Amino acid sequence: xxxxxxxxxxxxxxxxxxxxxxxxxxxxxxxxxxxxxxxxxxxxxxxxxxxxxxxxxxxxxxxxxxxxxxxxxxxxxxxxxxxxxxxxxxxxxxxxxxxxxxxxxxxxxxxxxxxxxxxxxxxxxxxxxxxxxxxxxxxxxxxxxxxxxxxxxxxxxxxxxxxxxxxxxxxxxxxxxxxxxxxxxxxxxxxxxxxxxxxxxxxxxxxxxxxxxxxxxxxxxxxxxxxxxxxxxxxxxxxxxxxxxxxxxxxxxxxxxxxxxxxxxxxxxxxxxxxxxxxxxxxxxxxxxxxxxxxxxxxxxxxxxxxxxxxxxxxxxxxxxxxxxxxxxxxxxxxxxxxxxxxxxxxx
Amino acid sequence: xxxxxxxxxxxxxxxxxxxxxxxxxxxxxxxxxxxxxxxxxxxxxxxxxxxxxxxxxxxxxxxxxxxxxxxxxxxxxxxxxxxxxxxxxxxxxxxxxxxxxxxxxxxxxxxxxxxxxxxxxxxxxxxxxxxxxxxxxxxxxxxxxxxxxxxxxxxxxxxxxxxxxxxxxxxxxxxxxxxxxxxxxxxxxxxxxxxxxxxxxxxxxxxxxxxxxxxxxxxxxxxxxxxxxxxxxxxxxxxxx
Numbered sequence: 001x002x003x004x005x006x007x008x009x010x011x012x013x014x015x016x017x018x019x020x021x022x023x024x025x026x027x028x029x030x031x032x033x034x035x036x037x038x039x040x041x042x043x044x045x046x047x048x049x050x051x052x053x054x055x056x057x058x059x060x061x062x063x064x065x066x067x068x069x070x071x072x073x074x075x076x077x078x079x080x081x082x083x084x085x086x087x088x089x090x091x092x093x094x095x096x097x098x099x100x101x102x103x104x105x106x107x108x109x110x111x112x113x114x115x116x117x118x119x120x121x122x123x124x125x126x127x128x129x130x131x132x133x134x135x136x137x138x139x140x141x142x143x144x145x146x147x148x149x150x151x152x153x154x155x156x157x158x159x160x161x162x163x164x165x166x167x168x169x170x171x172x173x174x175x176x177x178x179x180x181x182x183x184x185x186x187x188x189x190x191x192x193x194x195x196x197x198x199x200x201x202x203x204x205x206x207x208x209x210x211x212x213x214x215x216x217x218x219x220x221x222x223x224x225x226x227x228x229x230x231x232x233x234x235x236x237x238x239x240x241x242x243x244x245x246x247x248x249x250x251x252x253x254x255x256x257x258x259x260x261x262x263x264x265x266x267x268x269x270x271x272x273x274x275x276x277x278x279x280x281x282x283x284x285x286x287x288x289x290x291x292x293x294x295x296x297x298x299x300x301x302x303x304x305x306x307x308x309x310x311x312x313x314x315x316x317x318x319x320x321x322x323x324x325x326x327x328x329x330x331x332x333x334x335x336x337x338x339x340x341x342x343x344x345x346x347x348x
Numbered sequence: 349x350x351x352x353x354x355x356x357x358x359x360x361x362x363x364x365x366x367x368x369x370x371x372x373x374x375x376x377x378x379x380x381x382x383x384x385x386x387x388x389x390x391x392x393x394x395x396x397x398x399x400x401x402x403x404x405x406x407x408x409x410x411x412x413x414x415x416x417x418x419x420x421x422x423x424x425x426x427x428x429x430x431x432x433x434x435x436x437x438x439x440x441x442x443x444x445x446x447x448x449x450x451x452x453x454x455x456x457x458x459x460x461x462x463x464x465x466x467x468x469x470x471x472x473x474x475x476x477x478x479x480x481x482x483x484x485x486x487x488x489x490x491x492x493x494x495x496x497x498x499x500x501x502x503x504x505x506x507x508x509x510x511x512x513x514x515x516x517x518x519x520x521x522x523x524x525x526x527x528x529x530x531x532x533x534x535x536x537x538x539x540x541x542x543x544x545x546x547x548x549x550x551x552x553x554x555x556x557x558x559x560x561x562x563x564x565x566x567x568x569x570x571x572x573x574x575x576x577x578x579x580x581x582x583x584x585x586x587x588x589x
Contacts, residue, residue, distance in 0.1 A: 195453050198462075202450040205439035212399060212433070213502055214425035214454040270441070 015341030051275030059270030062204030067126030075236025101233030134252035268330020358407035430504030
């Protein structure tokens with residue numbers, strides 16, 4: 001089998017064609033999509049990257065994190081600060097960004113696993129650390145504290161392609177995050193088929209049995225946290241240079257951490273394509289809701305004075321409740337079997 | 349014959365309740381030994397001490413003369429002891445083949461080699477037709493077989509089997525007995541089993557250790573054990589009263 005064929009092995013011919021068509025549409029998106037569509041699509045891939053990072057921990061290794069904004073935020077602040085303070089270009093700055101995010105992951109992981117803090121309590125530990133770091137950054141003046149940290153950007157920066165300094169046209173950011181998200185997909189698939197993937201799933205399903213079969217549970221849980229936090233750190237670097245402004249109240253907000261989980265929950269925790277699939281449903285849906293409300297206001301159906309800021313979150317929550325109630329394994333496995341996108345007995 | 353496993357003066361108590369009291373016994377290299385006793389005798393606790401799940405309060409466990417007392421379960425697996433769980437612990441969301449592959453990865457260098465090795469163990473335990481099923485969908489006897497296949501796939505020198513015959517039909521028990529004896533004869537595997545199915549114990553074991561209330565009350569050849577008054581008394585009660 002060709003190397004490419006091996007990557008898509010679980011997809012059926014129908015799944016392959018549909019996937020290829022989907023990919024073609026996305027690759028050609030900048031040709032027909034306006035700036036708004038591009039922004040939404042960029043956000044989708046950005047969240048898909050974080051979602052995959054989160055899914056690697058819970059879906060593959062059974063470790064629940066509700067503090068993933070922490071790893072993203074540390075990556076973002078590290079690369080942004082090094083760029084602003086010493087002019088380190090983000091293509092290099094991504095390395096210390098990953099290193100610090102991983103260091104944080106190792107710290108949380110070690111505390112959690114060494115002292116056998118499992119399940120929900122581990123999740124609480126991740127929340128605690130995310131809040132802890134948020135409060136610290138709130139008080140560090142050289143990181144802008146609550147006032148925010150800004151990267152200089154001129155109108156000349158908005159054209160062309162400068163991947164070294166992550167400056168360029170919206171299309172560059174779009175293709176970059178698309179490449180990163182798809183790269184993460186290939187990485188996850190590779191990991192899932194490796195020794196790591198087997199051991200992680202064994203630990204997820206029954207840690208005691210895994211240990212009896214010779215798996216060093218602490219070490220392999222640690223690998224999951226390291227790879228996951230590193231991936232989230234990369235997403236953070238992208239975020240910093242895409243947004244050019246970082247506020248601790250936004251970056252480290254628990255809402256960001258929850259956002260990281262939603263795509264995977266809707267798509268299917270533990271599946272390969274679930275996080276991407278879920279984000280492709282949720283994010284556009286959120287936008288459609290916002291647009292629909294604006295339209296209704298415009299037509300005078302709804303009083304334009306009414307503020308409906310939380311409605312998007314409300315609808316997202318409602319969808320998550322429906323998914324958990326009726327399709328607890330997520331939509332991807334269900335869609336797969338309905339449309340016969342994957343071959344039987346191969347998991348998505 | 350030299351002892352592969354030596355358990356020496358092992359005691360273990362849980363919150364003051366003495367589960368094992370100064371238990372000592374040897375398992376001969378290439379031998380098949382059984383550990384029997386009424387419910388609550390401490391058999392599974394002893395397995396867990398040998399496999400590293402529990403630390404003994406006192407005493408020691410040696411494998412081929414090397415001290416393994418108090419080591420972690422994964423280290424003991426590496427030392428050469430494979431074990432099954434009485435309350436089966438399949439990796440429910442993984443397929444049967446993947447379950448055994450996890451274990452085979454222990455000695456295999458690459459995933460492909462481990463999968464190939466795993467298929468061999470599935471055939472041995474008559475699970476090959478169910479390789480692609482999720483372990484969650486297996487029947488209890490099949491889960492017991494999966495436990496054995498996984499433990500074997502780690503390539504152990506000593507196999508600890510905790511009630512793997514329970515729930516099997518007599519004909520299936522006979523096949524499992526034949527499989528285990530064949531393994532011992534071909535590969536030189538040493539087996540220590542906890543079993544209530546006397547049909548299997550009598551057919552397989554060359555040496556039996558009897559536990560009662562955490563203490564060893566008898567040991568020896570099967571023919572002797574079934575006539576030992578102390579053993580009969582612990583199972584059936586005092587005949588004279």
